[in-house]
Amino acid sequence: MLTTRGAVARLSRRAASSAKKTNAFFSTAALSQRVPSQSSSSRQSSSRPQRASPVAARSYATEAKQVVGSVKTVIGAVVDVQFDTENLPPILNALEVQDFHGGRLVLEVASHLGENSVRTIAMDGTEGLVRGQKVVDTGAPILVPVGTGTLGRIMNVIGEPIDERGPIKGVKLSPIHADPPPFVEQSTTAEVLETGIKVVDLLAPYARGGKIGLFGGAGVGKTVLIQELINNVAKAHGGFSIFCGVGERTREGNDLYHEMIETGVINLEGDSKVALVFGQMNEPPGARARVALTGLTIAEYFRDEEGQDVLLFIDNIFRFTQAGSEVSALLGRIPSAVGYQPTLSTDMGGMQERITTTKKGSITSVQAVYVPADDLTDPAPATTFAHLDATTVLSRGIAELGIYPAVDPLDSKSRMLDPRIVGREHYDVATAVQKILQDYKSLQDIIAILGMDELSEEDKLTVERARKIQRFMSQPFQVAQVFTGYEGKLVSLKDTVRSFKEILSGAHDSLPESAFYMSGTIEDVKAKAEQLAKEMGN
Template identity: 25%
Template sequence: MDIKAEELSALIKKQIKYYQNDDQVHDIGTVIETGDGIAQIYGLNQVMLGELVEFFDGTMGLVQSLQEDRVGVVILGSQLSIVEGDEVRRTGEIMEVPVGDELIGRVVNSLGQPIDGRGPIKTQKTRPIEAPAPGVMDRKSIHEPLQTGIKAIDSLVPIGRGQRELIIGDRQTGKTTVAVDTILNQKDQDMICIYIAIGQKDSTVRSTVETFRHHGASDYTIVVNAGASAPAPMQYLAPYAGIAMGEEFMYNGKHVLVVYDDLSKQAAAYRELSLLLKRPPGREAYPGDVFYLHSRLLERAAKLNDELGGGSLTAIPFVETQAGDISAYIPTNVISITDGQIFLQSDLFYAGVRPAINPGLSVSRVGGSAQTKAMKKVAGTLRLDLASYRELESFAQFGSDLDRATLNKLNRGERTVEVLKQGLHQPIRMEKQVMIIYALIHGFLDEIPVEDITRFETEFYNYLDGAYPELLVQISETKELAEPKKMEEAIKSFSKQFVVSA
């Protein structure tokens, strides 16, 4: 075939112009050791801390340790197929999880993958699990209350939208119940909830999910589960995955509540990883950076300013104490990071005071800023009344001859404790809380026997719904106390028809 030189030249130039080089340069390493969910890699000299790497079989890993001659990688998946000599490739990416409205109502693992058996989740966006916290100028002072529906919290230790309030106490003192009731109370409150279960039994998490479904809370709740059977890397990553999902809503001007249940388990998982990566342990055998582990997580909770949309992310972390010791290492760390703590005392719990909140050791550093004006007015003296009652209660055990003023204080204190008790999964709206506390502090319950207080309260709420609905609506909408005459009229008219048990 006769081809002219000009044609051949034009053909070569065309080939050069449209030439595509498919060769790609990869930074490749080799597995030199594997076990306990950790792989030691040789050869990834340029890899970054927190970067994702890909093993030969497609399993992903997270770089968590950089040493002179090796890199420690946490395996995010099964390690059974990863053996010594396998190739490992850098991805140049950091770990991200899927985010968006599509996750609401679902149960996912620490990687954002569905584990509720309801099919795949088709999300459009992802967010990195590690992100800088909003700066000081990006924030706004906390001024909106987050209504928990729990009288003892809303009146004594109020929580605001954008706050970080620690719930602390021994195991089996009702910590999870407080969080679940708070989530149930967010129905119709324009709030998206994220419940992160770390190191819990799968049966317990399933029961919690069923509670959400039964009460209609799954319509606005995402559950992130890293159960007791999940490997340590998944338990370590779960809180970061959960808050990344929450940040997507916050930066879009929405309000989010994130519950970490609990960070003691995350700290233990991180300690396990650190020891396997041969990092030296620090105080009480925890790594020296365990404070940073929790601070970089909790600092991401914020109330954003109006320029950024005014969204908020409220964090409620749990920490488990041993024999009520709130001065131990992890509790001290998290107390210093958060804006207050709610201490659940086992003695109170076993005495039938539930929620078992110790008002002396519980505090909210946001305080009255996170309360409606109505609640602030009626709950002003409640903490002092309770504190003086506890003091007199122990004093009165040793003396029978008490003066009238002391007896009145003891009498009021007993009724205060009884009013602040609350049943399981029975959150109460703010306006009803205000009415019963108003009745308490103005002496309308002083003549009601202590054993009848709970029944009085239940029947009182039903009476208000039927006879004085406009009173409840007024308090709810204005966030102010109604006219005292009107409130007292409602309380007196019910008290007249209330039948005291024989």
């Protein structure tokens, strides 16, 4: 027994020694293969130095030596690629098809299949792609241009310009997949981002670095509101804006671009305030699932490298989820509730958590939200709501009254409307405005049936002030100046709170209702009232 135990002990020691040598050998070999040389690290130098993305944190086997494979299977947007080596490209790496007649075709690695093959999702149409075509691993995820050179330009999901104005010059390249900023870099203070739009700043203020859901049907002014926000953030904060068209109509993207040129948001000859990234509804699901990340990467550069307050518009966030669902089905994953991808919360959280405020700058996101069949319990909008700090609801009823922006003051909400954040005065004025508007709404049925004469004196006063407040919530936009003829007004939060407080107190009960329409501050109302009085006198 002792002999046997001694033999076992000797064998164990030999096995342990052998395992150490083997591990040391493979660790050295792996390091020599996976760590790129200085000459081949040009791609890594383009990524942001401040925080490591998943791609920067791990090294790539393909950076040391370019790996070439060939197309094995093509099923729509799903392309399987076979390699001769076991050194496969990691998940999320970008592969490029060589000599593809349709231009540059980028494939993103989605899974490893075994037998030295990977399954990828195409970022463009695969019409004309054939088996055996050569595919090269780029050694990194999809890299897109970032920097001021992107402003005024339209790009696709892989950062190529699609506005027929030549290549984008003087830019760096950054990977579209990144980690959220570490907790130590994030700002912990809740700050309000002033938009200069009275009804938004008073009743549903935006959080600096927050996420805002924008709800509204066709023709109620979503586009004009977006353009005014882009314009005001550029003027008030010196910040830039990024617009992501995710799975929406190509015509709308084209119209938006030309409207931005007309209103001066995009200057073809000089400095522009916005960059546009489009992955419209005719694009494959891979492009629609990644285009929001492309826009977010451009926004992160302005926040992290230039310390800007950036506005990121996503139209429509539901299409991001929808595209992810299509990709998941194509990859053969088992669907979860209502047919959505099992990774719905992870996909949404991975993007939304990157939209935040750091000590250097912020990304504030305004996301148009489509609610399928008006069902708020649908997993797609329900997952989105979990991340929103505020909701801005545009109402057709208010638009029909000619009040623009047609923001519904009773349906729009914000977690920033808290006395500890905005201050007691702002909070009290906002809640008083909401109360008087709610009282007016409840009196409208009585007015419609019996008329104003049947109301008590107190109710009559409530109706008069509520109608003045309702009209005072209208505001002439600078980007709509060419259409309305009214000079655009950017109103500070201080002036907004003071003006509404004076109306509530009855200080301006003597002024005519029409003077409150399309005015900036209460001083503008007084000036308009004097002008109306002169015209009446004449």
